[in-house]
Amino acid sequence: LLLTKDKPAKVSFSYTVEWEEGTIAWASRWDTYLTSATNSQIHWFSIVNSLIIVLFLSGLLAMIMVRALRRDIAAYNLDEEMDDTYEETGWKLLHGDVMRPPNFCTNLVALIGSGVQIGATALACIVLSVMGMLSPASRGSLIGAGVSLFFFFGVIGGYYSGRLYRTFKGMAWKRAAFLTSTLY
DSSP states (O other), X not given: OOOOSSSOOOOOOOOOOOOOOOSSOGGGTTHHHHHHOOGGGSOHHHHHHHHHHHXXXXXXXXXXXXXXXXXXXXXXXXXXXXXXXXXXXTXXXXXXXXXXXXXXXXXXXXXXXXXHHHHHHHHHHHHHHHTTSXXXXXXXXXXXXXXXXXXXXXXXXXXXXXXXXXXXXXXXXXXHHHHHHHOO
16 A cells, blocks of 8 residues: 555555454453452542532532522511511512412422432442442342332332422322322
8 A cells, every 4th residue: 555645545444353262251251350440440539529529519509599598688677677668579579489389299299209219229229339239240230239229219209209298288199199109
């Protein structure tokens, strides 16, 4: 193959694969990766850095919200002292909307309960994997644990759904319980 600057050249790319039977058993093929991974390979600095950034930004957001609320409350208290004939503005107008239950509270509670169930299942699977209890070498252990934990955390999702439904002063609790249990 001769390449020059003046003439374009046609280059064909190809590859070949030859399969050779190995001596490693199928069940122990992950052993090389699992035994060689040490704690030094985990990027602890990145994990801690991310957590610190999240905490810092959460604190900053909380500080901004507290400042805004304090300022609004101080302004409202000042208005009440001066004259009660002024028209209400700001947060006081939202009082009726904030304290009213939502229109489709049964659906909302079912979605939130199912979300809590799925979130708890995902978190538990991640924690068990980090602790080394779920290994990729054992086939189906992650799926089996995920399904088992999903059924177990149905109790927590149902409880959370029921508490939220009770907070909204709902009357059709049987429908809400059925919807939560069959949503996902």
